[in-house]
Amino acid sequence: xxxxxxxxxxVVVVGARVAGSATAMLLARLGxxVVVVDQxxxxxxxxxxxxxxRSGVVQLRRWGLLDAxxxxxxxxxxxxxxxxxxxxxxxxxxxxxxxxxxxxxxxxVLDTILATAAQRAGAEVxxxxxxxxxxxxxxxxxxxxxxHDRAGAPVEIAARYVIGADGLGSRVARSVGxxxxxxxxxxxxxxxxxxxxxxxxxxxxxxAPRSFAGVFPTHHGQACIWVxxxxxxxxxxxxxxxxxxxxxxxxxERSAPRLAERLRKARRTSPVQGMLRQPNQLRQAFGPGWxxxxxxxxxxxxxxxxxxxxxxxxAELLAVALDQALGDAEQEPAxxxxxxxxxxxxxxxxxxxxxxxxxxxxxxTFIELQKQLxxxxxxxxxxxxxxxxxxxxxxxxx
Ligand SMILES: Cc1cc2nc3c(=O)[nH]c(=O)nc-3n(C[C@H](O)[C@H](O)[C@H](O)COP(=O)(O)OP(=O)(O)OC[C@H]3O[C@@H](n4cnc5c(N)ncnc54)[C@H](O)[C@@H]3O)c2cc1C
Numbered sequence: 014x015x016x017x018x019x020x021x022x023x024v025v026v027v028g029a030r031v032a033g034s035a036t037a038m039l040l041a042r043l044g045x046x047v048v049v050v051d052q053x054x055x056x057x058x059x060x061x062x063x064x065x066x067r068s069g070v071v072q073l074r075r076w077g078l079l080d081a082x083x084x085x086x087x088x089x090x091x092x093x094x095x096x097x098x099x100x101x102x103x104x105x106x107x108x109x110x111x112x113x114x115x116x117x118x119x120x121x122v123l124d125t126i127l128a129t130a131a132q133r134a135g136a137e138v139x140x141x142x143x144x145x146x147x148x149x150x151x152x153x154x155x156x157x158x159x160x161h162d163r164a165g166a167p168v169e170i171a172a173r174y175v176i177g178a179d180g181l182g183s184r185v186a187r188s189v190g191x192x193x194x195x196x197x198x199x200x201x202x203x204x205x206x207x208x209x210x211x212x213x214x215x216x217x218x219x220x221a222p223r224s225f226a227g228v229f230p231t232h233h234g235q236a237c238i239w240v241x242x243x244x245x246x247x248x249x250x251x252x253x254x255x256x257x258x259x260x261x262x263x264x265x266e267r268s269a270p271r272l273a274e275r276l277r278k279a280r281r282t283s284p285v286q287g288m289l290r291q292p293n294q295l296r297q298a299f300g301p302g303w304x305x306x307x308x309x310x311x312x313x314x315x316x317x318x319x320x321x322x323x324x325x326x327x328a329e330l331l332a333v334a335l336d337q338a339l340g341d342a343e344q345e346p347a348x349x350x351x352x353x354x355x356x357x358x359x360x361x362x363x364x365x366x367x368x369x370x371x372x373x374x375x376x377x378t379f380i381e382l383q384k385q386l387x388x389x390x391x392x393x394x395x396x397x398x399x400x401x402x403x404x405x406x407x408x409x410x411x
Contacts, residue, residue, distance in 0.1 A: 022046045023339050025158055025172035026136075027144045027185050030059060030120070032307020032324035033178030034127035034138075038076070039332035041134035042404025045339055048170060050142035050160070055128050056121040060286050062205050062237050062318060064117040064216060064229045068394040069322030071110050072329065075402050079116075081126045086232045087118035092215030096271070097380055103215070109391060110398040115216065117229035117237065123321075134404070142168050147175055147188045147303065155189060155302035174335055175303045178328075181292070183309035189300055191310075197293035200314035200371025202247030204261055204287030205239035207231075208279040219269035220380060223373045225316055226268040235282060238272070240264045241316045243373050244290040257285040291315060293368050295360075298353035306331045311360055314371035317386055319363055326393070330355050332403055362389045 029051035177185025213230035334352035
């Protein structure tokens with residue numbers, strides 16, 4: 014049976030995780046008719062560790078979702094410990110930009126909270142729909158998407174704007190021919206697994222030559238244990254070991270021997286996952302009838318653990334721009350160009366730091382770059398906290 018939706022929506026968002034559901038939620042709160050589709054169903058996981066930087070936590074608080082994340086059992090993280098060269102420094106998370114803790118919720122929890130919030134705001138959320146391409150009108154403007162549901166039935170959704178929030182391999186970006194405007198050397202590998210059975214006092218970082226490892230405490234007394242290295246090192250270790258688990262163990266032993274020692278008393282509860290080679294790239298963010306948000310538009314190495322916060326910031330920039338364009342079609346060119354310009358400006362400092370960190374410079378330089386990263390995150394958190402909240406009235410009356 015063909016699922017042809019004859020009603021033209023204001024916006025169809027492809028991808029319902031941190032970028033897509035946040036964009037859909039904000040647009041729906043601003044009063045627009047939004048449908049968000051995803052080939053996945055929720056709750057479901059994705060390949061990602063999940064520490065949210067202060068700026069991302071600020072967004073959750075401003076959008077009224079931080080309590081839901083904490084109520085889900087994600088621990089409020091109040092301590093960060095930095096280990097390098099045999100020294101260990103612990104700091105308490107300061108109360109800044111309206112936030113006094115960090116969180117590292119599992120993605121199957123976080124993404125479901127966002128998709129539910131989009132639905133509550135009035136967006137139609139359609140899991141199990143795979144988009145295979147876009148539709149264009151006679152002038153080449155994008156006017157909808159085509160795809161199929163899980164049973165293979167065709168799906169067509171018409172909309173004034175198509176938003177690609179469909180991740181690094183974005184089908185929307187390919188279908189619209191979005192140019193890759195900037196490519197930097199592909200950086201490193203990021204691998205992780207979950208452990209339980211020992212206490213996790215907070216976020217921990219371990220810096221060693223050509224490696225960065227750590228602990229993100231998460232739900233159910235578990236922690237995400239991760240290690241980032243140059244791709245070439247991770248691949249070499251993988252090549253001479255018998256399994257991913259063995260390779261992960263060897264990398265951890267080399268990167269953070271004290272953590273590896275502690276983990277001998279813990280129990281691993283998941284396979285080892287991750288990415289062995291991560292690109293650093295920036296795509297064109299918009300065109301006639303379409304825009305990209307999240308990893309679909311901007312991808313950076315996970316060494317700075319910043320993709321969720323980038324997605325939250327850019328979801329809001331895009332929702333505000335689309336709100337303008339939907340209100341007055343003549344404003345579209347300026348509104349969408351403004352979105353790309355603000356995105357590119359906002360991401361610049363941390364993108365540069367990410368590219369430098371992903372090249373794994375000598376340990377003292379790596380530590381200095383981490384300090385610069387921390388200051389840049391605080392600046393972004395303060396800037397976000399000072400912005401008006403889109404659809405705040407709807408939020409207040411919900
Ligand atoms: C190993 C690793 C560790 C990371 N650790 C962190 C971290 O600690 N902190 C942090 O902030 N960031 C981290 N990141 C980055 C973070 O995971 C991403 O930036 C974030 O997931 C981007 O969200 P997104 O919504 O743009 O895309 P995604 O999370 O990739 O979601 C895209 C969605 O689109 C759907 N989709 C794709 N194609 C189609 C289609 N054709 N039709 C319908 N649906 C489709 C997919 O099913 C998916 O649900 C990490 C990344 C990796 C790889």
